[in-house]
Amino acid sequence: MTRGLSKLMTATFTLILLGGVATPAVAYADSSTDTVAATTKADDKITYHVGAVETPYVLISSTSGIKKTPIVTGWPESLTTEQLNDDDYMTKFIADHPENTVSDSNDVRDAMLGIVANELTASPKESYADFILASSGPAGNGYTAESLAKLSLLNSYVKLWDAYIHVNLSLKLMNREDVIKDYAENAAPELLKLNAPQSIIDAYNPGKYPEETFNDKLAKVYESDYVMLKENQLFSKISDEQFVKLDPAKTINEQLKLWLAPLSNYFTKLPDGSYKVSGLMAGGFQFLNFGTPDPVIPDPTPTPTPAKSQPVTVTYVDDQGKTLAPSKTLTGDLDTTYQSDALNIAGYKLSKTPANATGKFTSAAQTVTYVYTKQGTLQSGSAADTIETNTLAPKGAVVYATKKVGLYKTATFSKKNLKRWYVKKSRTNRPMFVVTGYATSKNGVKRYRVKDVNHHSKTAGKTGYLTTNNAYTTPVYYAAKHKTVTVINPTGVNSYAKKTLTGKKTHYRQGQTLTVKKVVSNKLTTRFVLKNGRYMTANKKLVQAGKVTMPRQIKTKHAINRYSNVNLTKQNRHLKKGTKLAVRGWAYSNANNFSKHDTLRYHVAGGYITANRHLVKTVR
Incomplete structure (x- = not known):
């Protein structure tokens, strides 16, 4: 059973959960079909030059209807390509939107930038699956757009069904006989529709295994996929009682429709000739069905209404991003000219007039940012926990990143100059850098010249330029006394x-x-x-x-596994629901891997367990 599942996972896409974009060659390698790939006439194609991207969202259906659910909160309807590529603008933008708690803001920006970077040339009648197929060259021989899309969603369906079964078993809404029946009536036919090999359909059939194997092995597989699913933002706040309303088959079938819908549904032409990309594409074509019978998927981008002028916001900040004066809002008719003005700010000197100080009002909101440098000598050191916004860490000092940061080849940050990202990590795992010098971007923004000093990481020794914004980098050593x-x-x-x-x-x-x-x-x-x-x-x-507290004892809410390592890859015991455990300490996974986020684990006698609040609860 486990080997069969492993083969199934290998044969399918590595995707963002429940949808997303992956390299199709991965799927082609281990699948077989005798269908023929679709073709598109070259003279039908147009290039979608992306001028703006909608804030990513997903579609969630329930008995009350279909709802667009943003992946982030508090963001505008869309951001322009210029805004997304402007590191200084986005740094301030993200800092000004602390209300976002649904997902990591920098990850969302990266997803939107990915849409901008991967410009499409295709027929408006083509689907996204058609485009992927046409772009794959010889690797796509033998596939249709539909068979390719089905293959990409196969793994998602398996995990959804597993998690759905685990919840039903946990709440005692199903027993073994019910699971066997559900598999025969729902899962097996759906796997067949998704072109799963018959050998996998047979190997995955719970009716082929005795009760002992079902309880000892199959139930663990269902639970494992449930745990994985609950780590996802979309499911982390969904209760088990709500989860049982999920329809795995309709969820995947509705996602399939999105993959096969015309590309023109996802692009809206802007007045300047560029296109705005639907937030549904930026969100990975995700559609979750919680019970609405035979829902009708709405056109993600209805027939465009005449474009309206959007305001221009003028901001005044120092070279660390600190606001120096109230912002101004300029309004006017579409395609008319706006003119912004610099301010005289006591103690500060304008670094450089922004390139868009003058421009035209468009259908997308715009921001003009005037950056100033403090006159006089900067002070090094501070009595606070973090240095002041206009203070730089001294040369030779060590700083660490409190949020996702990029290490760049030059002081002027751009996607072209990016060497690597360091994702946001928990406090004990934050990446450290020694300051070796300073530089200034072409817009007058101060940067650190640094060396990576994370000695147990593959990034150790890398050099480059790092933001000096204290919302992202701050000294790693306390400067003030604490009680x-x-x-x-x-x-x-x-x-x-x-x-x-x-x-x-x-x-x-x-x-x-x-x-x-x-x-x-x-x-x-x-x-x-x-x-x-x-x-x-x-x-x-x-x-x-101060005082940091952690649970002293926890109790398992579901059956879970204990592992010998913090990354939870080496299982050493299975723990039943209701097991009480003394917490000896805590740690976070992926300690020295700055490409991956980390997750809290509890250290207990014999190893480590998950700290997911959906799976364990604090006793004292």
Whole structure:
């Protein structure tokens, strides 16, 4: 059974959950069919030059109808290509929208930039699946758009059905006989429609296995896919009682319709001749069905109404992104000219007049940003936990990234100059950089020249340029005294006789709270002096100001697995629902991989378990 599932996963796309775009060659490699690929006449094709992208959304249907659900909250209906490519603008934009709690804002921006970068040349009558097929060259021989789309959604259906079955078993709404019946009546026919090989359909059939195997092995497979699904933002807030209303087959069939709909449904022509891309495409063609019978999928972009002029917002910020004066809003008729003006701001000098200081009103909102530099000498150091907005970390100091950041080849940030992204990580796993110098972008924005000092990572030693915006990078060492600090390093920290951290005295385990007498400097780092006169690191990745609490005991809400490693890849025990466990500590997965996000795990006797609140609950 497990080998059959593994083969099935290998044969299908690696996708964003429940949809998205993947390289079709992955799917072609392990599938077979004797259908013929569709072709499109070259003279029918047009190039969709993208001028704006709608904020990504998904469609969710229920008995109350079909609802567009944004992936992020608080964002405008769309952003222009110019705005998305402007790192300084987007840095401030994301910082100004802290109300977004649904998804990582930088990840959403990346998805929208991906749409901009992958410009399409295709017939308006083609579907997205047609376009992928036509772009694949010889790898697409033997496929139709429909068979390709079905293959790409096969894995999603399997995981959905598994999770759906797990919830029904957990709530005791189904037993083994019900699962066998549901598979025969619903899952098997759907797998057949999605072109799953008969060998997989047979191997996946729960009716072929005795009750003992069902309880010991199949139930774990269902549970594993449920756990994976609950990690996704779309499902993390959906209760099990709601989840049982999900219709896996209709969900996938409706996504299939989106893959096969004409591309013209997803592009709206703008007055300047460019196109605005539907947020449904940016959201990965995701459609979840929670019970609406035979829903009608609406045209993602209805017949365009005449374009209306959108306002131009004029902002005034310093070279760290701090607002220096109230913004202004300019309005006017479509295609008429606007003119913005700089301000005289005491103590600051205009770095450079923005390129769009003068322009025309369009159907998309625009922003003009005037950047200023503080006159006089910058001060290094601060008494606060983080340095002031107009203060740079001194050369030789270590900073770490508190949000997703890019390392660039030059001080002028652009997609072309990007060397790599460092995703947002939990505090103990944040990437660190030593400041080796400074530079200024062509727009007058200050940058750090840095070296990656994450010694256990594959990125160690990389050099480049990093933002100096304190909302994204900040010194890794505390600069001010705090009354108490808590040890957060999973392996604990030591105290020492000297501020050079020599002469080891006492080891403090994770979770211990210590009283601080003062903070002292040691070259470009700092140390906490404890109440007993001993010295301890002031590194924010190892200790945290104040008292940090974690559960002392948890109870499993569902049957889960225990693992010997924090990434939960080496299972060493299966734990039943209702098992109580003492929490010895905590850690986060993917500690040294800055391409992947990390997830909280609890350290218990014998290994690590998930900290997902849907699967475990705090007892005390």
